[in-house]
Amino acid sequence: MDLVDQEENLRARLDELRQEHRDLDDAITALAQTPSPDQLALRRLKKRKLSLKDQITRIEDALYPDIIA
Template sequence: MHYDDPAAIARELIALRTEHRDIDVLIARLQADAHADQFALARMKKRKLRLKDMISYLENKLIPDLDA
C-alpha cells in the first residue's frame, strides 16, 4: 500500500476499523463464555492492539506536517 495517497490511507483505515470492531465483538463473546480458550482470547487482544496501533499510525499520516 502506498502511504502517500490519502485516498488509499482512508480505505485502509476503514478496513482496519472494521476488523478492530469485529475483533472487539468476538472478544466480548469469549469473555462472556466461562469455557473460552484463554490463549485465543489473548491472541485476539494482541491483534486488536496491533490494529489500534496501525490505525493511529495511518491517522497520523493523514495529518499534514506543519513546519513551526
C-alpha cells in the same frame, strides 16, 4: 500515484482496519462470555486488536499531522 490517490488509499485502509478492530472487539466480548473461555485465544485476539490499533494510529498520524501553533 499522486498525493490524492495515496490519501484515498490510506483512508480506505483506515476504514478496513477500524472495521476489523470493531469485529475483534465483538469476538473478544463473545469469547469472554463463554462458560470457560479459551485464554490463549483471548490473548491472541487482544494482541491482534492492539496491533490494529497501532496501525490505525500510524495512518491517522499520516493523514492528520499535528500542527503546532
